[in-house]
Amino acid sequence: MGFHDVRFPDAIARGATGGPEYSTDIIAVASGFEQRNINWQAARARYDIGTGIRTREQMAEVIAFFRARKGRAYGFRFRDWTDFEAAGQAMLATANSLIWQLVRRYPSGPGEDVRLITKPEVGSVIVRVSGSPIGVTVDHLTGRVTFPSAPGATPYADFRFDVPCRFDTDHLPVVATAFHLQQISSIPIVEIRT
Structure with a gap:
């Protein structure tokens, strides 16, 4: 597994959304009782950094960071500002x-x-x-x-x-609506187990 010991830009990370997630299978029977099977003993964080991009300069910074990590190929440090x-x-x-x-x-x-x-x-x-x-x-x-x-x-x-993460996409769907205005719907990143 490749990991670059570099932190994702803090100013953009501060506006990210996300947090811990688990994987649980729930089997419900006809009587309404449930059987819950825990697949992961430890949570795995998932974030969307698209919500943290506010300026054209920040978008350029994300594109450069994404290119340097080759999409999903290399992990990096991410500061979860809600738990660090x-x-x-x-x-x-x-x-x-x-x-x-x-x-x-x-x-x-x-x-x-x-x-x-x-x-x-x-x-x-x-x-x-x-x-x-x-x-x-x-x-x-x-x-x-x-x-x-x-x-x-x-x-x-x-x-x-920091949380060790990677991009959870190999494609950045950036829409340039004007010279100084770019939009992106979502840029998912996910915690990696190291």
């Missing part, structure tokens, strides 16, 4: 006691959804063990954090993050 910061998040242990994974936790009632964070923003990760900041090495392409020695207690992290 996390504070005090208990990290996830891996098989190696020196390596921990950044996660974003979404508690609600007795349940909790845990999202793997694979694209933390460079310079934004602060890790604490027993309340004290500790120096670590952060892989900004995987979200894995390496400690100099085993932390001895669950580490917690504060960070900002």
